[in-house]
Amino acid sequence: MISIQDDEQIRLDNERFLLDVATGHWKSRALNFALEAKIASHLVNGSKSAFTIAKEIGVNPEFLYRTMRALSSLGIFREEEEYGVFSQTPKSAIMAESSPSWTDGLLFESHDFTYKAWTSFRESVKEGKAMGPQSLGYESVWSLTEQNPSYAPILQRAMSSFTAQAINTIIRETDFSPFETIADIGGSQGVLLLNILKNNPSVKKGYNFDLPITIENNKSLVSQRESEFKNEMAKFEDVAGSFFDSVPEADCYTLKYIFHDWKDEKCVEILETISKSMKPNSKIYIFDSVIETKNQPNGFVWLDLHMMHYVDGRERSATEWKALANSAGFKVESVVSLGMIGRVILSKK
Ligand SMILES: C[S@@+](CC[C@H](N)C(=O)[O-])C[C@H]1O[C@@H](n2cnc3c(N)ncnc32)[C@H](O)[C@@H]1O
Known part of the structure; x- marks a missing residue:
């Protein structure tokens, strides 16, 4: 039986929960600051005073202390007994890893562009189309990326960090060995394809297909790729183009988090382009969200909202x-x- 006190407690918990959701942007902004200022890297050799860190990075000591204290309430940093002193936690240790790492994804998702874009969310719902980029003064995320050369690498590094997290699952659960040629369509920095080649030596050739700007930026990855994927590079080829025009011929097409960028009509166009290059037995392997649950915590339905508002x-x-x-x-x-x-x-068919 629920007593009146229990009832009151449930109500209070629900109120607090809603307040937590309402103030989510406070947390995101504070995290973004900590990431950009690389606060966690100051704690890799042990605990340190926020006031010392503030001096080292040239910010207001009291405000930095209060930012770190707030983040430590989420388990990001740990506030020690000694006033103003913080140490690393498993969560903040992730933020101290150098790029490429999960931090790249966090920086992208908490980026000023992403944050500002959400101010027009209500317009998206009203109009039934993605108004996010328009609040930043751009027609679409693709024009935003083209016109901000510094944003493209942020996006590309973030994609690689998300791919790195899913890679073990994809490789473990999927048999690519029957295929001689694989084309990763919208492959960005080539992380998925390089890992497929590494784990499936029978695959003879891999095409990493993406927009010209991405393929151009990939030229800066040569030494990184050579050190991590020395044996695979001979089979690997970066190919520039658009999946609305034509794609290379392959036995298997992989598309990871491509279709979630597009509404159905556009996805059909992409599939039709691939269809023209496919051999009769070629397969398409899509790695994307599959929404399965209702009424449960589910990151996919939040990602869905972001995709709806940001890229349609x-x-x-x-x-x-x-x-x-x-x-x-x-x-x-x-x-x-x-x-x-x-x-x-x-x-x-
Ligand atoms: C959400 S990212 C996914 C990247 C990568 N597959 C991954 O999962 O990390 C979408 C990718 O599609 C690429 N893209 C967008 N439009 C394209 C087009 N018309 N032709 C080829 N690639 C395109 C982008 O440059 C970007 O690399």
Whole structure:
């Protein structure tokens, strides 16, 4: 039986929960500051005073102390007994890792552009189209990226960091060995493809296909790739182009977090482009969200909202994937959730 006191407590907890959601941007902004100022890297050799760190990075000591204290309430940094002194926690240690790392993804998602774009969220819902980039003065995220040369590498590094997190799951759960050639469409920095080549020596050739700006930026990765993927580089090729025009011929096409950027009509266009280059037995392996649950904490449905508002994209359920594939003339061989990402396999009807 629930007593009146319990009832009051439940009400209070619910009120606090809602306040926590309402103030989510405070946390995101404080985290973004800590990331950009590389605060966590000051604690790698042990605990340190916020006042000392403030002097080293040239910010207001009291304000930095209060920022770190607030973050420590979330387990990001730990405030020690001695006033103003903080030490590293498992969460802040992640923030101290040098790029490429998870920090790249965090920097991207808490970036000023992303934050400002959300101010027009209500307009998106009203108009039924992505108004996020317009609040930044751009037609779309793609024009924003083109016109801000410093933003493109931030986006590309973030994609690599998200890929790095999903890579073990994808490799463990997926057999790429039957294929001789693989084209990763929208492959960004090539992290997925290089890992597929590394783990599937029978694959003879891999094309990393992306927009010219991305492929141009990839030239800066030569030494990093040579040191990590020495044996795979001979089979690996960066190819510039647009998946609305043409893609290389391959036995297997991988598309990771590509379709979630686009509404259904555009996805059909991408599938039609691939269809023109496919051999009769080629397969398409889509790695993207598969929304499975209702009424439960679920990162995919929040990502869906962000994609809806920022790029007019969407995350999809198994039913939605099947309908999409069907309208482009493809057969769905399987749709599975691999946990942190989903996998949809398509073949020609
Ligand atoms: C969300 S990112 C995903 C990147 C990568 N597959 C991953 O999961 O990390 C989308 C990618 O699609 C690329 N892209 C966007 N439009 C494209 C087009 N028309 N043709 C080829 N690639 C495109 C972007 O440059 C970007 O690398």
